Amino acid sequence: MADEKDDPVAIRIDKKLKAISPISSNCCIFKVPNYLRKVNEKAYEPEVVAIGPYHHGKHHLKPMEEHKFRFLRMLLNEMKQDVTNYVMVMRGLEDRARKCYAEQIGLDTNDFVEMMLIDACFIIQLIRKFAMTTVMDDPFFKIGGFHNLLCRDLLLVENQFPLFILWKLFGMIEIPNPDIFRYITMNFFAIILPGKGCNRDSLKSIMEIKHLLGLVNDCWQPSESEMVAYRKKTKPIEWSFMHCATELQEDGIRFEKADGSSIFDIKFENGTMKIPKLKIDDHTECFFRNVIAFEQFFPGRSLNHVTDYMNFMDCLINSSKDVELLRRRGIIKNWLGNDEVVATMFNRLGDSVSISRYSFYSEVFSNVNRYCSKQWNKWIANLKHNYFNSPWALVSVLAAVLLLLLTMVQTIFSVLSYVK
Structure with a gap:
C-alpha cells in the first residue's frame, strides 16, 4: 500500500493551498461580484482608461497609455527632474500597494512599479491641470464629453488606485495640504455628480481614505446639519x-x-x-x-x-x-x-x-x-382629485355647499319662529 503522504489528491490540494495568496486586512479594491455585475455589466467596465491592474493591458484602452506617458513627461519637465527619483519612491510603496487589491496581480515587480508611477502621475496631473484650467488645452479634452468619460472611468470600483500613492506623489509636487487636495479633486469630479454635495468639516483623515471613489463618497454627503x-x-x-x-x-x-x-x-x-x-x-x-x-x-x-x-x-x-x-x-x-x-x-x-x-x-x-x-387627509385628497380638477366640478361643489348653507339658515329661522 502506498504511503498516505503520496496520495495524488492530497498532493494536488496541498499545492493549491500553498499557491493561495493571503488577503491582507488592508485590502480595499475589489472586483465587482457577479450577482451585482450581471444586472448591468457595462456599468463596471472602463471605456477609455485603465487605472490599476484589473483592466491593465486591455486592447480598447491602449490608446490612453501613450497619453499617460505624455503626462509624465509634462510633469518631469515642469519639475526639472528625471524619472529615477519617482521610480524609487514607487518601489518603496509596491508591497503596501499590492496588499490593497483583493485579486491576485499577475504583473512582476518592474511592470507593477511602472504601472503605479504612470497611473498615479496621470491622475495627479489631470486634477492639477484641471484646477489650473491648462488641461483644457489638451486635444483629448476638446473631444465632446471626454471629461465626463474620464470621470466615469476613474470612479469605477475596479478602476481604483490606492490613495496613499496619489497623496505621496502630490506631496512631491505641491505643498501637501489635504484640504487643497480634496478641493481640487472634488472640483474635477463635480461634472459627473448628479446633484449637490457638501464638503463637511468632519471628514476623514486623508490617510483613512482608500481611493478616489472613497474620497468622493466621503465628500459627497448629506449636509452637516x-x-x-x-x-x-x-x-x-x-x-x-x-x-x-x-x-x-x-x-x-x-x-x-x-x-x-x-x-x-x-x-x-x-x-x-x-x-x-x-x-x-x-x-x-x-x-x-x-x-x-x-x-x-x-x-x-x-x-x-x-x-x-x-x-x-x-x-x-x-x-x-x-x-x-x-x-x-x-x-x-x-x-x-x-x-x-x-x-x-x-x-x-x-x-x-x-x-x-x-x-x-x-x-x-x-x-x-x-x-x-389619516382618514381626513385621504378625504381632502379625494375631494381635490374628484371635484377640483375642473371648473364645472368646482361650481357643482360650491352650489351644493351654498344650498346646504341656505337650508341650514332656513331651518334655524323656522326653529326661531316656532320658539316665538
Missing part, C-alpha cells in the same frame, strides 16, 4: 415601504424642489415632500452603481447614504408617470429625454443590493406613511 440631526436620534427607526409619487399625490402629498446644500437632504413637512434637484444623464446609472457597490463592500460603515438614497427614490418611482410628476416639479432634470428609461434605471439599481433595516430616510418614510393613513 442633517448628519447632526441623524446622529442625535436615540432610537433608530426601521424603514418601511411607501407609495410611489403619483399615489402619494392622490393621498394629498405635495412635491417641491428643495434648494438644499446636498442632494440627500430630503424632508417631509406639513404634507409637502421637499426633494433637491437630481440631474440624470448618460453616466448617472454607472456612477450610482459603482458608489453603491463600494458601500456594499464595507457593510460596517455608519452610513450608506447613497444606497439609502437609491432605495428611497426606488420607492418613489414605479413608472414613467412618477418620473413625469417629479420632472414637472423641477426635482428631476432628465437629460436622457425618456421618463420610462429613468424609471427603469431606479427600479433596477437596487437589484441584488443589500439594504440596511435602518435607513437615513427612515423618519421620512414613517412620517409619510402616518400622514397617508
Whole structure:
C-alpha cells in the first residue's frame, strides 16, 4: 500500500493551498461580484482608461497609455527632474500597494512599479491641470464629453488606485495640504455628480481614505446639519415601504424642489415632500452603481447614504408617470429625454443590493406613511382629485355647499319662529 503522504489528491490540494495568496486586512479594491455585475455589466467596465491592474493591458484602452506617458513627461519637465527619483519612491510603496487589491496581480515587480508611477502621475496631473484650467488645452479634452468619460472611468470600483500613492506623489509636487487636495479633486469630479454635495468639516483623515471613489463618497454627503440631526436620534427607526409619487399625490402629498446644500437632504413637512434637484444623464446609472457597490463592500460603515438614497427614490418611482410628476416639479432634470428609461434605471439599481433595516430616510418614510393613513387627509385628497380638477366640478361643489348653507339658515329661522 502506498504511503498516505503520496496520495495524488492530497498532493494536488496541498499545492493549491500553498499557491493561495493571503488577503491582507488592508485590502480595499475589489472586483465587482457577479450577482451585482450581471444586472448591468457595462456599468463596471472602463471605456477609455485603465487605472490599476484589473483592466491593465486591455486592447480598447491602449490608446490612453501613450497619453499617460505624455503626462509624465509634462510633469518631469515642469519639475526639472528625471524619472529615477519617482521610480524609487514607487518601489518603496509596491508591497503596501499590492496588499490593497483583493485579486491576485499577475504583473512582476518592474511592470507593477511602472504601472503605479504612470497611473498615479496621470491622475495627479489631470486634477492639477484641471484646477489650473491648462488641461483644457489638451486635444483629448476638446473631444465632446471626454471629461465626463474620464470621470466615469476613474470612479469605477475596479478602476481604483490606492490613495496613499496619489497623496505621496502630490506631496512631491505641491505643498501637501489635504484640504487643497480634496478641493481640487472634488472640483474635477463635480461634472459627473448628479446633484449637490457638501464638503463637511468632519471628514476623514486623508490617510483613512482608500481611493478616489472613497474620497468622493466621503465628500459627497448629506449636509452637516442633517448628519447632526441623524446622529442625535436615540432610537433608530426601521424603514418601511411607501407609495410611489403619483399615489402619494392622490393621498394629498405635495412635491417641491428643495434648494438644499446636498442632494440627500430630503424632508417631509406639513404634507409637502421637499426633494433637491437630481440631474440624470448618460453616466448617472454607472456612477450610482459603482458608489453603491463600494458601500456594499464595507457593510460596517455608519452610513450608506447613497444606497439609502437609491432605495428611497426606488420607492418613489414605479413608472414613467412618477418620473413625469417629479420632472414637472423641477426635482428631476432628465437629460436622457425618456421618463420610462429613468424609471427603469431606479427600479433596477437596487437589484441584488443589500439594504440596511435602518435607513437615513427612515423618519421620512414613517412620517409619510402616518400622514397617508389619516382618514381626513385621504378625504381632502379625494375631494381635490374628484371635484377640483375642473371648473364645472368646482361650481357643482360650491352650489351644493351654498344650498346646504341656505337650508341650514332656513331651518334655524323656522326653529326661531316656532320658539316665538
